[in-house]
Amino acid sequence: MALSKQDRRNRLRFRIRKTISGTEQRPRLAVFRSNKEIYAQLIDDVNGKTITAASSRDKDIDAAKANKTDVAKLVGKAIAEKAQKAGVDTVAFDRGGYLYHGRVKSLAEGAREGGLKF
Secondary structure, eight states, X not given: OOOOHHHXXXXXXXXXXXXXXXXXXXXXXXXXXXXXXXXXXXXXXXXXXXXXXXXXXXXXXXXXXXXXXXXXXHHHHHHHHHHHHTTOOBOEEEOTTSOSSTHHHHHHHHHHHTTOBO
16 A cells, blocks of 8 residues: 555654654754645754744745745745744754755745854
């Protein structure tokens, strides 16, 4: 029996999560991509806390009226800016079972341009 897209992504996601875990000094940059929006959050897995988050639904990014790839780059820059304010400069990138391509890659590049190291 063939796996659905969701089951395949979850298998990949769990395989990634076995190796990647966030700490207070080096949180996990988790990405979630829906058909319309993209979300990113910095997570401290040791304490089970979300440090900061950014998404394409934020008012300043939503007003940009760009294509989805460009919006993802803006979300990456926004999460990097919020991370700097929270005192974080190094993260572990968790692509969440998505291929490192398109919007996920664009978000990662935006975060790097914003000053995050991973």
